[in-house]
Amino acid sequence: MTATWTNWSGSVECRPAQQLEPASEEEVADAVRSAARENRTVRVWGSGHSFVPLCASDDVLVSLDRVAGIESVDAEQGEATILAGSKLHDLGEPLARHGLALENQGDVDVQSLAGAVSTGTHGTGRALGSLSTQVVALRMITGNGTLLEVTPADDDLLAASRVSLGALGVLTAIRLRLVPAYRLHERVWQEPIDTCLSRLDERIAATRHYEFFWYPRTGLAHGKALEPTDAAPDDMRGVEGERIDHSYNVFPTVRENRFNEMEYALPADEGPECFAAIRELMRTRHADVTWPVEYRTVAADGIDLSPACGRPTVAISIHQAAQLEHRAFFADAEPIFLAHGGRPHWGKMHSLRAPDLARLYPRWDHFCRVRDRLDPGGTFLNKHLRGLFVNRG
Numbered sequence: 001m002t003a004t005w006t007n008w009s010g011s012v013e014c015r016p017a018q019q020l021e022p023a024s025e026e027e028v029a030d031a032v033r034s035a036a037r038e039n040r041t042v043r044v045w046g047s048g049h050s051f052v053p054l055c056a057s058d059d060v061l062v063s064l065d066r067v068a069g070i071e072s073v074d075a076e077q078g079e080a081t082i083l084a085g086s087k088l089h090d091l092g093e094p095l096a097r098h099g100l101a102l103e104n105q106g107d108v109d110v111q112s113l114a115g116a117v118s119t120g121t122h123g124t125g126r127a128l129g130s131l132s133t134q135v136v137a138l139r140m141i142t143g144n145g146t147l148l149e150v151t152p153a154d155d156d157l158l159a160a161s162r163v164s165l166g167a168l169g170v171l172t173a174i175r176l177r178l179v180p181a182y183r184l185h186e187r188v189w190q191e192p193i194d195t196c197l198s199r200l201d202e203r204i205a206a207t208r209h210y211e212f213f214w215y216p217r218t219g220l221a222h223g224k225a226l227e228p229t230d231a232a233p234d235d236m237r238g239v240e241g242e243r244i245d246h247s248y249n250v251f252p253t254v255r256e257n258r259f260n261e262m263e264y265a266l267p268a269d270e271g272p273e274c275f276a277a278i279r280e281l282m283r284t285r286h287a288d289v290t291w292p293v294e295y296r297t298v299a300a301d302g303i304d305l306s307p308a309c310g311r312p313t314v315a316i317s318i319h320q321a322a323q324l325e326h327r328a329f330f331a332d333a334e335p336i337f338l339a340h341g342g343r344p345h346w347g348k349m350h351s352l353r354a355p356d357l358a359r360l361y362p363r364w365d366h367f368c369r370v371r372d373r374l375d376p377g378g379t380f381l382n383k384h385l386r387g388l389f390v391n392r393g
């Protein structure tokens, strides 16, 4: 047995028999081949920022920290091939040197590229899809240890592999569609939640990236709006609640306090009513929870396991401090999300299993067929993933 592995929030712990840090695609393939031969399970972890046991392994646990860096850039095409273990915070400056940037980012940038892509990690913006929608090609080591290149022409495989929870193979390189480097003008403000809700549609429509956090104890919404700008950082120096900087410096925040989280992706029209129901739940049954509720938007896509598959989406997240009990609150909130047509964020807490998920995802069977083909022996299935993909009902 090697050392205990724990995720960021402390909600998942495992003691893998073997922890590996391959330094190349070939070494990844060797590790998968020998595990498959011995009927051992392989799980990969990136930064361990998922709240559910996606990465947990009693057998082999692999880190791709040494398979990191930018492999190649095609500035003219606006694309870069990036090794899968790269951390998002290591991409901003090198891409900017080529005049390129990620189109959108989430709240933090500590995730690995492969981890973020594999769970459909997203930021906010009505017209902007998750990071997975930016994937145009990739390489992975499949269940029998062979290298598979998924090219831009492989629509079928791309639809399955852009969000795959590490259940199809170990991603080793990801080619991303990028945009010309840009600066963002950030505005943050506070206002009563009812004022925020009365202007919600208008702000979502008018802003490239709009989101709010509602703090139940104060009743205030903390709004954030980001717009691309040609203005210089100095133009906003000293202005309260505003700043201008490179996009990759503006998107991420630093999360010093650990928490657990549940997030559901809803059809966009359901967002306001679902938020109202969660607000009522927190007023009546969980008034002790002081952590905020986050409200974001994501564009529709056609990725098999993307929570935004086939529909413009509102993502609502609830939180509780990592050291406090979250189960009763999340268990009460989940039926509300489901009643509004919600699909869970793959990296965040939920209780759904194969039969429930199959009903929520129009392309579920397609993903499962690809999974059976690329990993027929179940090398990548731990207990959590078996619950998601086996016994489909």
Ligand SMILES: Cc1cc2nc3c(=O)[nH]c(=O)nc-3n(C[C@H](O)[C@H](O)[C@H](O)COP(=O)(O)OP(=O)(O)OC[C@H]3O[C@@H](n4cnc5c(N)ncnc54)[C@H](O)[C@@H]3O)c2cc1C
Residues within 6 Å of the ligand: 008, 043, 044, 045, 046, 047, 048, 049, 050, 051, 054, 055, 064, 084, 085, 105, 106, 107, 108, 110, 111, 112, 113, 114, 115, 116, 118, 119, 120, 121, 122, 123, 165, 166, 167, 169, 170, 171, 172, 255, 345, 346, 347, 348
């Ligand atoms: C503080 C915090 C902030 C967050 N903010 C956001 C946000 O703004 N938006 C959002 O959508 N989510 C957010 N999340 C969720 C987070 O982005 C996802 O859980 C993401 O998967 C974490 O990336 P990771 O590198 O830590 O992946 P891990 O949790 O380590 O792994 C996630 C999944 O990816 C798989 N994986 C990792 N590497 C590989 C590989 N090389 N090949 C194949 N599979 C692989 C793992 O097996 C696992 O299934 C946040 C989480 C935290 C803790």
